[in-house]
Amino acid sequence: MQLNDKKVIVTGGPTREWIDPVRYISNASSGKMGIAIADAFYNKCKEVVFVHGPIATSLVSHKQYRCIAVETTVDMLNAITQELSPNCIVIMAAAPADYRPMTKSPVKIKKTSETITIELQRNPDILKTIAQLKKDRSEYSTITLIGFAAETTDVIQYGKKKLIEKELAMICINDVSSAEIGFSSDYNEVTVMIADGQIIELHKMKKNEIAESILHIIEEKL
């Protein structure tokens, strides 16, 4: 795949789902893998847009490419949908929250009882939503979807399942059970699985080196 005529939408970081004005549900994603990917693609592509959840502002303050800050998973989906264009590549390195509270309390919840139950509802799956858009709208049929998978057990099986279910061209599978790689670390170790079944192991290296390797795989194999 040629990259110089492509728009690339990269996502990174967590999303945040509010419970009340002071509390939220989120996860430990730092956004570093997404930034490393956006950086790697910046000089190779026509345009890079980085859509990110709440992450340290210092990580994105001096970037030459457009950075769009969002809060919730629904916000992230809306921001990506607005950026979609024919032939673009979407690389979902973000860790969007899968559930959000049914309601956000307008006031701080007081600790009146020993236990508390917060009812959650499913958030949209961003990749599955775009995969459906590819089928529904002919101008989007040429979009390339690339996902990540954060797994702690049966890493390859679950990764393959996500590749198929989310209709991806490629998936980068992370074993997040190790503290030395993944989430806040500057290092990562990734198994890349391509839709045709090819598997490429990227051994432990810095996230920017992983990002360069992912870029080369996309260039050469997709």
Ligand code: CTP
């Ligand atoms: N993803 C997405 N929309 C969501 C959640 C995840 O598009 N609501 C994307 C992630 O950005 C990633 C891929 O789907 O590229 C896999 O995310 P992961 O968190 O590993 O898996 P989930 O699909 O959330 O499934 P589970 O939590 O059950 O493992």
